[in-house]
Amino acid sequence: KNQVEQSPQSLIILEGKNCTLQCNYTVSPFSNLRWYKQDTGRGPVSLTIMTFSENTKSNRRYTATLDADTKQSSLHITASQLSDSASYICVVSYPSGGSYIPTFGRGTSLIVHP
Amino acid sequence: KAGVTQTPRYLIKTRGQQVTLSCSPISGHRSVSWYQQTPGQGLQFLFEYFSETQRNKGNFPGRFSGRQFSNSRSEMNVSTLELGDSALYLCASSFAGVDEQYFGPGTRLTVT
Numbered sequence: 001k002n003q004v005e006q007s008p009q010s011l012i013i014l015e016g017k018n019c020t021l022q023c024n025y026t027v028s029p030f031s032n033l034r035w036y037k038q039d040t041g042r043g044p045v046s047l048t049i050m051t052f053s054e055n056t057k058s059n060r061r062y063t064a065t066l067d068a069d070t071k072q073s074s075l076h077i078t079a080s081q082l083s084d085s086a087s088y089i090c091v092v093s094y095p096s097g098g099s100y101i102p103t104f105g106r107g108t109s110l111i112v113h114p
Numbered sequence: 115k116a117g118v119t120q121t122p123r124y125l126i127k128t129r130g131q132q133v134t135l136s137c138s139p140i141s142g143h144r145s146v147s148w149y150q151q152t153p154g155q156g157l158q159f160l161f162e163y164f165s166e167t168q169r170n171k172g173n174f175p176g177r178f179s180g181r182q183f184s185n186s187r188s189e190m191n192v193s194t195l196e197l198g199d200s201a202l203y204l205c206a207s208s209f210a211g212v213d214e215q216y217f218g219p220g221t222r223l224t225v226t
Contacts (some may be wrong), residue, residue, distance in 0.1 A: 032212075042220075043118075044157075045219055046215065095171045096170050097169045100212060101170050106156045
């Protein structure tokens, strides 16, 4: 069964600190892995997209890594800001019908305190 | 460039009724996907439409259906509503379906 597990479930950090979120998956075959940020009451916003051949992708203070051999990914947030408080969702997709079908993790809820 | 819009934003329905939700993608985008988000199950994929054809479908009962029009706008319909259908329904658009997706703000459906 295709599954995506994220850890930790929730995380509280102080403003300015770094943090790393984890994503383990069993999805096969693999098409791509995406990290999204979702603010409360809003739709998710894409942070990074990685295919099988990519092992690092950065977007401003967000850096995602992918180890396709161990089926693990991480999202590193540098110098956190209050606006980083949100849910971070890992999505792993497999190819189907000329597109792909996504499997979502349950997300990590990040709270950044001043 | 206008983002993805969804209407209505909030909806309250009674068990047994049916509901239609609408999604207007970003101009030029031909792929529209629908998702259900609940506190218990998180985000789940419903279906994807591309050029008026359903290309993929998630694991939901036949009560959930959708369609896409020639202008890429999409609707999803839920018939015989159940309490468990209460959720945030999100749609996302992309140019080809395999590239970056842009989500709308969602429609909050409450079934009483």
